[in-house]
Amino acid sequence: MGNDVLVKEIKGHVGKLILNRPDKKNALSHDLLIEIHIVLEEWSQDENIRTVIITGTGNQSFSSGYDVSSIPSKLTPEMAELAKNHNPLEMALASVREYPYPTIGMLNGYAFGAGxxxxxxxxxxxxxxxxxxGMPPAKLGLIYHPEGLRxxxxxxxFSRTRELFFTADTYDANQAKEMGLIDYVVPRSxxxxFxxxxxxxxxxxxxxxxKGTKQILNTLANGLSLSPDDLTAAEKLIAKGFLSDDLKEGQLAFMEKRKPVFTGR
Structure with a gap:
C-alpha cells in the first residue's frame, strides 16, 4: 500500500480510509491522526461521499492505540499548524464523530485504547x-481524556464504561458485541x-x-458535554497522572511484559 500512513479510496458514494502503519500495528501517530482530520474535513465538503468506512491494514490490527512514542515527522505546513494549536487525537476523533454522513468502523483486527x-x-x-x-489505561497508570470517556x-x-476502564480487561468479539462496543460480528472472510x-x-x-438525522443525533448526544470548569478539573487530574510514579511503572511493566506494581503516587 505504499508509504502513506493513511490510504484513501473512493468507490461511488463510499469513501474508505485505511490506517497504514503495519509495522506499528496501525498505532495512531500524530501525523496519521492529523491526516485523518484533514481528509475527513475535505470529504465533508464533497456531497458525493455519503458513507465512510474506516479500517486497518492487514488482518492483525485495526489499531493498537495511541502511539505515545510518535513524534510528528514529515508534516506539511498545514499539518504542523494544526498540531500546534490542537490535540491531534481529539481532533481526529471529533472529525470522525462529526462527519456529516454516516461512518462505519470495519474492525479487521484488534482495537485497543485510542484505536x-x-x-x-x-x-x-x-x-x-x-x-x-480493550481499554488498558488503568494498567498503564493513565487517566483517559474526558471527551473520550463521554x-x-x-x-x-455508564455501567459498561466503568467496567471497561476499571478492569482494563480484553474482550473477544462476541463479548464486545454484548457490551455494545460492536454492532455486528461476521466471519473474517x-x-x-458485509x-x-x-x-x-x-x-x-x-x-x-x-445528514439531518446525524446532525440531530449528535446534538442530542452533546447534552452530556462537560462544562469548562469540569474540563479544567479533568485536565488537572490527567496532568497529575502524567507526572506520577504509577505511569512510569506502568510503562516499564508493559515493556518488560510483567504485571505492574502500583503505589498510587
Missing amino acids: LNLALCCDIRIAADDVRV QFTEVIG KLPI SYEMAERISRNSPLSL
Whole structure:
C-alpha cells in the first residue's frame, strides 16, 4: 500500500480510509491522526461521499492505540499548524464523530485504547469474529481524556464504561458485541463484503435525511458535554497522572511484559 500512513479510496458514494502503519500495528501517530482530520474535513465538503468506512491494514490490527512514542515527522505546513494549536487525537476523533454522513468502523483486527475509541466514534461498528478489544489505561497508570470517556458512555452507558476502564480487561468479539462496543460480528472472510454492502445501502438513501438525522443525533448526544470548569478539573487530574510514579511503572511493566506494581503516587 505504499508509504502513506493513511490510504484513501473512493468507490461511488463510499469513501474508505485505511490506517497504514503495519509495522506499528496501525498505532495512531500524530501525523496519521492529523491526516485523518484533514481528509475527513475535505470529504465533508464533497456531497458525493455519503458513507465512510474506516479500517486497518492487514488482518492483525485495526489499531493498537495511541502511539505515545510518535513524534510528528514529515508534516506539511498545514499539518504542523494544526498540531500546534490542537490535540491531534481529539481532533481526529471529533472529525470522525462529526462527519456529516454516516461512518462505519470495519474492525479487521484488534482495537485497543485510542484505536477502540476511534472505532467507537463511528456510527456503526462491524468486526471480524476473531478480534479482541480493550481499554488498558488503568494498567498503564493513565487517566483517559474526558471527551473520550463521554464518547464511551454515549455508546455503551455508564455501567459498561466503568467496567471497561476499571478492569482494563480484553474482550473477544462476541463479548464486545454484548457490551455494545460492536454492532455486528461476521466471519473474517465476509467482513469486507458485509461492510461494503451496508455502506452502499446507506449511501443510496436520501442525502438530506442522512445528514439531518446525524446532525440531530449528535446534538442530542452533546447534552452530556462537560462544562469548562469540569474540563479544567479533568485536565488537572490527567496532568497529575502524567507526572506520577504509577505511569512510569506502568510503562516499564508493559515493556518488560510483567504485571505492574502500583503505589498510587
